[in-house]
Structures are given as C-alpha cells and as structure tokens.
Amino acid sequence: xxxxxxxxxxxxxxxxxxxxxxxxxxxxxxxxxxxxxxxxxxxxxxxxxxxxxxxxxxxxxxxxxxxxxxxxxxxxxxxxxxxxxxxxxxxxxxxxxxxxxxxxxxxxxxxxxxxxxxxxxxxxxxxxxxxxxxxxxxxxxxxxxxxxxxxxxxxxxxxxxxxxxxxxxxxxxxxxxxxxxxxxxxxxxxxxxxxxxxxxxxxxxxxxxxxx
Amino acid sequence: xxxxxxxxxxxxxxxxxxxxxxxxxxxxxxxxxxxxxxxxxxxxxxxxxxxxxxxxxxxxxxxxxxxxxxxxxxxxxxxxxxxxxxxxxxxxxxxxxxxxxxxxxxxxxxxxxxxxxxxxxxxxxxxxxxxxxxxxxxxxxxxxxxxxxxxxxxxxxxxxxxxxxxxxxxxxxxxxxxxxxxxxxxxxxxxxxxxxxxxxxxxxxxxxxxxx
DNA sequence: GTTTAATTTAAACGAGTGTTTAAAATAGAG
DNA sequence: CTCTATTTTAAACACTCGTTTAAATTAAAC
Numbered sequence: 001x002x003x004x005x006x007x008x009x010x011x012x013x014x015x016x017x018x019x020x021x022x023x024x025x026x027x028x029x030x031x032x033x034x035x036x037x038x039x040x041x042x043x044x045x046x047x048x049x050x051x052x053x054x055x056x057x058x059x060x061x062x063x064x065x066x067x068x069x070x071x072x073x074x075x076x077x078x079x080x081x082x083x084x085x086x087x088x089x090x091x092x093x094x095x096x097x098x099x100x101x102x103x104x105x106x107x108x109x110x111x112x113x114x115x116x117x118x119x120x121x122x123x124x125x126x127x128x129x130x131x132x133x134x135x136x137x138x139x140x141x142x143x144x145x146x147x148x149x150x151x152x153x154x155x156x157x158x159x160x161x162x163x164x165x166x167x168x169x170x171x172x173x174x175x176x177x178x179x180x181x182x183x184x185x186x187x188x189x190x191x192x193x194x195x196x197x198x199x200x201x202x203x204x205x206x207x208x209x210x211x212x
Numbered sequence: 213x214x215x216x217x218x219x220x221x222x223x224x225x226x227x228x229x230x231x232x233x234x235x236x237x238x239x240x241x242x243x244x245x246x247x248x249x250x251x252x253x254x255x256x257x258x259x260x261x262x263x264x265x266x267x268x269x270x271x272x273x274x275x276x277x278x279x280x281x282x283x284x285x286x287x288x289x290x291x292x293x294x295x296x297x298x299x300x301x302x303x304x305x306x307x308x309x310x311x312x313x314x315x316x317x318x319x320x321x322x323x324x325x326x327x328x329x330x331x332x333x334x335x336x337x338x339x340x341x342x343x344x345x346x347x348x349x350x351x352x353x354x355x356x357x358x359x360x361x362x363x364x365x366x367x368x369x370x371x372x373x374x375x376x377x378x379x380x381x382x383x384x385x386x387x388x389x390x391x392x393x394x395x396x397x398x399x400x401x402x403x404x405x406x407x408x409x410x411x412x413x414x415x416x417x418x419x420x421x422x423x424x
Numbered sequence: 425g426t427t428t429a430a431t432t433t434a435a436a437c438g439a440g441t442g443t444t445t446a447a448a449a450t451a452g453a454g
Numbered sequence: 455c456t457c458t459a460t461t462t463t464a465a466a467c468a469c470t471c472g473t474t475t476a477a478a479t480t481a482a483a484c
Contacts, residue, residue, distance in 0.1 A: 023332075154393065157393060158406070158409050161381075162382055165382050169376070173331060173373075176338075184369065185366035185369065187366050194370070197370050201374050202417065204420035208412050208415075
C-alpha cells in the first residue's frame with residue numbers, strides 16, 4: 001500500500017509532468033491519478049478542484065524561482081551599475097537551471113508550464129503571477145528599462161511583450177522543436193542550450209534603435 | 213430556412229473565429245454549429261470529422277496567403293538582389309494585411325490560428341504546412357538565410373521559430389495590448405502599426421551575430 | 425410531375441470529463 | 455486496546471464530447 005503521507009506530492013509530480021507535456025485541459029485527472037498511482041478522488045480531497053491543483057503546481061515552482069531571480073538581479077545591480085541587457089536576461093539562467101536540482105527536468109517543466117499556462121489561462125496566469133509575485137516582476141522590468149535608456153517607455157512596452165511571446169511560445173513547443181532540430185541538423189539541444197540561444201535574440205530585439 | 217448552399221461557408225466562418233479565440237480542442241462542434249445556425253451533424257456531413265474541419269479552416273487562409281507571400285518575395289528578389297532582413301520580413305506585411313479584405317479581422321484570425329495550431333497540434337500543423345506549401349516555405353526560408361549569411365542554418369532554424377512565437381503571441385493578444393498601450397501611453401495602434409513595430413525587433417534578433 | 429440525388433434534421437450512442445458520496449481502511453491520541 | 459480523525463477507496467452522478475443513424479426535407483434530373 002502507498003505511503004499515505006506523500007499522496008499530495010505524488011499527485012503534484014505526476015500532474016506537472018503531464019501538464020507540461022500535454023497542456024492543462026488536455027490532461028485528465030484520471031490520467032494524473034493513474035500515473036501517480038493514487039485514487040481519483042484524492043485530487044479533490046487534497047486540492048479541492050483541478051483548477052486549484054494547477055495553481056498548486058505552478059506555485060511550487062514560482063515560490064522557488066521568483067525569489068531566486070530577484071536575488072540574482074540585486075547582486076548583479078550591486079556589482080555592476082551598467083549591466084547590459086544580455087547581463088540582465090542572463091541572470092535568469094542560473095535560477096532557471098537550479099530548478100533541475102529541485103526536480104528532474106525541473107527547468108524544462110517549469111518553462112513549459114509557464115508557456116502552457118499563459119496560452120491556456122486567458123490571462124488568469126498573468127493575474128496570478130502579478131498578484132502573488134508583483135514585486136519581483138516590477139523589479140525585473142525596471143532593471144531592463146534602466147539598461148536600455150534609449151528605448152522610449154511606450155516602445156519598451158511593446159518589445160517586452162514581444163519578448164514574452166518569444167519565450168512563452170518557444171518553451172511551450174520546446175519538445176517538438178528540439179526533436180525537429182535533432183532530425184534536421186543533428187543538433188541535440190537540452191533546455192539550457194535553447195535558453196542560451198534565445199537570450200541574444202531577445203536582447204538584440206529589445207535594444208535595437210527605434211526607426212523614425 | 214437557411215440557404216443550403218452556404219452551409220459549408222457558414223461553418224468555416226464560425227469555426228475559424230471560435231478556433232482563433234478559444235483554441236481547437238476548447239471549441240466544441242455544438243458551439244460552432246449553434247453560432248453558424250446550422251445543424252450539428254452538418255459538420256460531419258460536409259467535412260467528415262472535426263480534424264478535417266480544422267484543416268479546412270487553415271487551408272482556406274494558407275491557400276491565399278502562401279502564394280501571395282511567394283509572389284511578393286519573387287518580385288523583391290528580382291528588383292533587389294541584396295535585400296535586407298527588414299525588407300524580407302516587410303514583404304509579408306501586404307499579404308498579411310490583404311487577409312483583412314478576404315474576411316473581417318482576417319489578419320489577426322489567421323495569425324492566431326497559426327499559433328493555436330502550432331501549440332495544440334503536436335507538430336501535425338508543421339507537417340501539414342510543409343507537405344502542402346513546402347515550396348513557398350523553403351523559398352521564404354532561403355530568402356532569409358541568404359540575406360543573413362553569417363547565421364548557420366541550425367541557428368537560423370531556432371531564430372525563425374523564436375520569430376514565429378513573437379508574431380503569433382503578439383497578434384493573439386493584440387487587442388488587449390493596444391488597449392493597454394492606449395491607456396498607459398496614449399498610443400492608438402491598429403494591427404498594421406503593431407506589425408510594423410515588430411519587424412525591426414525580429415530583424416535584429418534574427419541577424420544578431422552568434423556568440424562563441 | 426415523378427423520380428432520384430443531395431442535404432438537413434432530431435435523436436441517440438458510447439466514451440470521457442470533473443466532482444461528489446458514503447463506506448472502508450488507516451493513523452494518531454488517550 | 456479503544457476511540458476519533460484523517461485519508462483512501464469504489465461507485466455513481468451529471469454533464470459534454472465527437473460521431474452515427476435513419477427519417478424528413480429540399481434540390482436537381484428527366
């Protein structure tokens with residue numbers, strides 16, 4: 001018989017993998033509970049509903065990542081007052097990769113969850129993040145704005161949303177893309193390679209001079 | 213009683229709007245047929261299955277857009293042998309905006325459908341596009357690769373997908389973003405203005421030198 | 425006008441969904 | 455051990471889904 005005390009953890013572990021791979025609405029509670037080897041009703045017993053399970057899955061990552069990212073930005077700003085955009089975006093790499101120590105494939109799972117959530121939640125995920133982690137978020141945006149003073153605020157608004165789209169879309173389809181890249185170019189990229197590929201791209205886009 | 217001869221068109225019109233707004237799997241045939249004011253079974257009668265309806269919705273746009281984009285690229289290359297990345301991407305603006313003449317909100321609908329399809333179809337959309345419009349696609353990719361010869365093909369693969377994410381995500385949330393931009397910065401942008409903002413961003417990202 | 429083909433319609437099918445219930449099993453406290 | 459509270463379990467509920475069927479209706483052919 002299954003050790004009772006870790007039923008919640010077994011559900012979260014199975015759910016986050018399936019959510020990241022297949023999306024939220026495409027993942028049934030029966031699939032989650034069968035993979036977690038727990039009873040179907042235990043999800044509603046421990047989490048109340050599927051929606052609250054989704055929030056719990058996201059919060060388990062965000063509670064680790066957001067403070068870690070904040071701390072990295074603070075230490076960058078204290079050591080380098082003229083940090084480049086590349087530096088700013090690069091500070092996120094370590095907190096992201098540290099998620100692999102938290103759980104196997106943690107980085108890829110977290111980014112895919114973010115992408116899925118952003119696309120599927122009709123803005124609810126953004127609301128969830130801004131209300132729960134708003135201070136960390138504005139701190140990061142301010143660091144970006146300060147390091148690209150030649151971009152007017154209105155233009156920067158658009159470019160940061162372009163960047164969000166790049167990251168979210170790429171991560172949501174990261175599995176399919178890495179498969180194609182392996183088949184067509186013999187490249188075997190892990191999630192870290194993709195992250196390091198996207199940073200120069202978004203840095204260049206955000207910083208490119210505004211054409212008249 | 214409804215004019216029989218346009219049942220297929222009524223279904224396609226209702227389906228593409230709902231698919232773009234809510235995604236494919238989140239849109240039921242009952243919702244489509246009720247909005248189209250046709251009988252539920254007529255979808256299976258005219259299209260065979262939901263999957264084939266999705267393909268028909270996409271094909272109706274791709275059949276117009278792909279040849280138009282190809283023709284624009286050909287005429288650019290014949291008039292300018294050293295076209296910049298900005299020029300290449302800018303050739304897509306007219307074919308995209310012309311979709312608004314095809315159907316109301318055609319441009320945004322098409323881009324949203326592309327995004328939904330890429331995310332939901334587990335690579336099936338990419339197979340569909342490459343097998344049905346492969347020539348147009350490789351022609352465009354070749355034009356991009358030729359105008360940025362310092363980027364290796366494998367790297368370009370990733371950057372073009374970053375670009376796809378940027379465009380698709382931006383257009384999907386263009387309504388909300390233009391509203392926020394108007395409220396926060398007094399900017400009043402239509403779809404065309406957003407497209408023209410994004411082109412310098414993606415051109416810079418695609419062309420940025422690869423770091424060792 | 426009659427006959428044939430194409431289309432529309434209402435109804436049902438079988439499978440899958442999240443959630444709830446009440447009984448059974450287990451764990452912890454006295 | 456006994457009693458209580460927590461947790462697990464099997465079963466059912468109410469609902470939605472894509473699809474199919476067969477009859478009714480409309481359109482086309484002769």
